[in-house]
Amino acid sequence: MARRAAPANAPPAFFTAPPRRQLVDPNESAFSRFIREQITAPEKLPGNVSIVTGMSVFAAGIFIARTWGDMLVPA
Template identity: 55%
Template sequence: MARRSTPSAQPSYLPHPLNAQRRALNDPNESAFSRFLRTEIWAPEKLPGNINIVAGVTLFFGGIAAVRTWGELMIPA
């Protein structure tokens, strides 16, 4: 059950200090592509999901390559 408090109570968590630093890193000379890489690909909070996507795509294309290479061995003689 959720703990209830008075309406004037402050939140019980502290904001993450990295977010304040990340907002300060906006470079006006940064290209849109490098900003996309920084915020969507290399961002620490999104990196585990991106690694899972890369692993799945690698396994998919690796399976296609394996079947094309050794597919005849899977057919009974």
């Protein structure tokens, strides 16, 4: 069986999802635009999770040292 080539400038043969429409609100504040573009954006999620994890470990270390720190020092 012969294989036919796709015509020039043809889209891929597999299904591709349509591009997501960017909703632009002219009344959007700079703070809400920052939250939308930097905090809740799916492509920024792995970095945001590692920042939150690092801050949580740091805060837990301070809490543990202040709560049970007297047990670390010999009497």
